[in-house]
Structure formats: C-alpha cells, structure tokens
Amino acid sequence: MPLNSSVGVGFLPQRRRAGLAVRLIVLRNQAGDGAHQATG
Structure with missing residues (x-):
C-alpha cells in the first residue's frame, strides 16, 4: 500500500x-480490456 493512502486516511x-472509487x-x-483481448 502506498504511503499516500495511509496519510490520507487521517485527514482526507x-x-x-x-x-478507491x-x-x-x-x-x-482493465478487466474489460482483458476480456475484449481474450475474446478477440
């Protein structure tokens, strides 16, 4: 986990x-792109 996430938890x-969204x-x-590539 990046430090930015830990710091952001406190005050932002x-x-x-x-x-997260x-x-x-x-x-x-990314999952959609992978599915498209898999199906060709």
Whole structure:
C-alpha cells in the first residue's frame, strides 16, 4: 500500500474514498480490456 493512502486516511477520508472509487473503475476497465483481448 502506498504511503499516500495511509496519510490520507487521517485527514482526507473523502479524497481516499474518491481514490478507491477511481481505483475500482480503473480495475474494472482493465478487466474489460482483458476480456475484449481474450475474446478477440
């Protein structure tokens, strides 16, 4: 886990939440791309 996440937990919970949401979206996009590549 990056230090930024640990630091953000203390005084920027909203920003951390936004970061988690973005991470989920990115992971979802990566998974979608992988599925597209697999299906060809």
